Amino acid sequence: MKKVSLSDSGPKVSEAIYGFWRWTDEGSVTTSQIEKTVSLCLELGINTFDHADVYGDFTIEEHFGKLIRQKSFKREDIVLFSKCGIRKSENGYLTYYDNSREHILKSIEGSLKRLQTDYLDIFLLHQSDILSDPEETAAALAEVVTSGKARHIGVTNFTVFQHQLLASYLRIPIVTNHIELNLMNTAAIEDGRIDFIKQRFSKPLAWAPLAGGKILNGSDEKAVRLRAKLQEISRKYDANIEQTAVAWLMKLGTLPIIGSLSESRIRNAASASEIKLSHEDWYDIYKVVGK
Numbered sequence: 334m335k336k337v338s339l340s341d342s343g344p345k346v347s348e349a350i351y352g353f354w355r356w357t358d359e360g361s362v363t364t365s366q367i368e369k370t371v372s373l374c375l376e377l378g379i380n381t382f383d384h385a386d387v388y389g390d391f392t393i394e395e396h397f398g399k400l401i402r403q404k405s406f407k408r409e410d411i412v413l414f415s416k417c418g419i420r421k422s423e424n425g426y427l428t429y430y431d432n433s434r435e436h437i438l439k440s441i442e443g444s445l446k447r448l449q450t451d452y453l454d455i456f457l458l459h460q461s462d463i464l465s466d467p468e469e470t471a472a473a474l475a476e477v478v479t480s481g482k483a484r485h486i487g488v489t490n491f492t493v494f495q496h497q498l499l500a501s502y503l504r505i506p507i508v509t510n511h512i513e514l515n516l517m518n519t520a521a522i523e524d525g526r527i528d529f530i531k532q533r534f535s536k537p538l539a540w541a542p543l544a545g546g547k548i549l550n551g552s553d554e555k556a557v558r559l560r561a562k563l564q565e566i567s568r569k570y571d572a573n574i575e576q577t578a579v580a581w582l583m584k585l586g587t588l589p590i591i592g593s594l595s596e597s598r599i600r601n602a603a604s605a606s607e608i609k610l611s612h613e614d615w616y617d618i619y620k621v622v623g624k
Contacts, residue, residue, distance in 0.1 A: 334349065350383050357390075367396045394448050417437060438476070454484050457511065513539070515544040579605035
């Protein structure tokens with residue numbers, strides 16, 4: 334799998350990214366399980382890994398950090414993302430967002446400690462915090478970069494206006510926006526997020542590329558129609574539905590974030606980079622789901 338520039342200011346990442354958002358830790362996740370998945374990804378050419386402080390209730394970064402400490406791979410051979418901004422109340426009842434300076438600086442210190450690394454390649458805000466002071470948030474992100482704790486910054490799930498607002502207070506670029514995008518949810522195409530991210534000379538990262546499995550096993554009319562079209566198009570490329578659905582995203586210029594724990598699905602997503610859909614076939618699929 335080739336490496337591509339995420340933006341005009343870097344870094345270079347694999348065409349597919351592996352994300353740990355589907356991993357939970359209720360005593361069932363082990364470091365060896367994560368090591369097996371990471372080893373598979375590296376074997377397939379996926380060298381870019383997406384974390385967040387809250388994944389697995391603050392445990393997944395710790396497992397990954399043990400791999401770094403054990404030197405299961407060289408730190409310089411991987412690209413490491415992590416995110417902050419999602420918080421829970423003490424009783425666990427409420428999830429809310431916090432992009433304050435205090436929380437940003439505390440969060441990156443925590444992620445670096447858990448991951449056992451000196452720096453992140455990209456540090457991202459997990460959600461837009463409506464109550465945050467954008468000037469304060471921007472200053473904190475700039476501080477994270479100038480201190481060397483992160484080389485680049487990004488955002489996740491931001492609208493165009495939220496992205497523009499934060500960028501207006503920054504002198505350093507926002508190198509990506511992680512957005513939900515798949516053939517069951519193409520809103521990011523219609524609402525301008527894809528165009529805006531590209532206008533900023535960046536590549537969008539698409540999470541839930543298979544719509545949480547709905548593309549493969551959804552029973553509603555839209556999913557059934559889409560699956561039939563994917564089956565038809567897949568035969569032209571000697572591919573399967575999963576590969577074709579991910580190849581559709583790649584044709585759009587987005588990079589999929591793979592979240593599956595299944596080896597076969599990881600392999601299918603990784604191999605999708607070899608499938609080059611024609612313009613005609615891309616639009617033939619899109620007409621089934623686009624507005």
